Amino acid sequence: MSRGGFGARLRDAWNGFWFAPASAENLGWCRLLFFTGIFFFFGARDFRGFADVDGVFWNPVWAFRLLGFDQPSRLFLTIVQSVWRIAVVASCVGLFTRAATLLAFLTGTYLLGLLYSFGGSGSSTGIVVFVLASLALSRCGDAVSIDRWLRRRRGIAAATSASRGEYGWPVRFTWVVMAIAFFAAGLSKLRHSGLSWVSSDTLAILLVRVNHPLVRQANAPMFDWGLRLARHPWICRGFAAGSLAIELTFPLALFSRRLRPWIVAAALAMQIGIILVMGPNFGPFMLAYVFWIPWDRVMERLRGARAKNAAAAVSREIPVTSGAT
């Protein structure tokens, strides 16, 4: 095989993965649902209190150190927080979407970095930054948006089918971010513990720890099922093996259409299970799951079902009226 041939195939594969035709509607729904979730998790959060915390707790993330950011003042946080909230709402409904998503990315990255600068210990917000970045650089406001509605009123044509290569890559990018997160989590277990992470009582001990109010390091679990599971070491080892397998095989979901729904559903079930019995807050991370659902097809089906119901209702009414006349 010639080098040129291989290079061309590689380029085709790259373009095929990132720029495969996709609908603007799918990306629009992903944007709307993602920012709805962001508003749910962070919209009411008041960041201004960080201005009053003693500097002894301030341990800025590397990017803040690099940029020379100091602990912010209350006034500065009031401004940034206000811009963030407005930008999130505007991004959600798709109003001035390009500017709104860019502002949401800049202010969101700053505020989430601020959380991390006062004791970062969770990894669930990192993914939010990457999704915000991809949406800010994309044309996610071309559909399911007020911008689109306004353009239509002004008689400006919608995006042509030729531009559909623009709408898939933010979705794929989120998939890749998730795949890296899961794979790194699995690899980290192998690196620090090897297979003893599965064969030892690690998971059983963790399940008991999180049920002790003064021992746990995260939120309280929703249920105490972990205590019952911990009494059965082999069940715990089975769950440990299963979760490790899900984490390490998650990247297959990027390339295999057949395996994709199973792997993604298994990862979702795993994270819900962890929240229920162990308590950590994966909420912001889990927003990224909306990018795995083909919303354009879901909506098409819903519209089809609605049209069918309407047609059925009409056909039911016809005999009644014809009988009456």
Place this chain on the structure above:
Amino acid sequence: MTGGASSKESAQPAPPRAVEPPSAPRRVTVLALVSVLIGGAVVAFVRDDPHGEDLWPFSAYRMYSFTLRTWRVSTHRVFGVPREDGRSEVPLMGRDDLYPIGHNSYYFTLRRIEQMRDPARLEAALRDTLSRYEARRRAGLHDGAPLRAIRLYELRWRLDPRGTPREVPDSRRLLLEVATP
């Protein structure tokens, strides 16, 4: 808000057109974004700080990655000493107790400060915790008990997989106490 094509448009599908790849700047943007993501992930994984500090927003995702070989566990926790009853102590674990820092982040940072082995910094951290708690209580932002001091303890437990969760540890050691002025 509108969806994709209107019903009129969908009733008369446009003739199939070849999908053009996005413009060169767009392709460069995506390539740059993916490079940053993968490069950062590799650096975060290789660097993997044993003290748990990530290269946020990149991460080595080490949560729950370490093998636990013993049912014994030691934790450091802060307790408040109520003004009315100096003999009782209440653990400061709730969102309102440590606001604006979350429980997990607070103890993570406190651990980092302890590891600096600088008593003045640790005392400043506890004093700030107490003053913020009291300031918020006086402002009516939480209904916790008025405190006259807070204490940092090392708690030791021997967990029992068949027992019920306990609030009382097997042993504890006072590390530092800070009182209101």
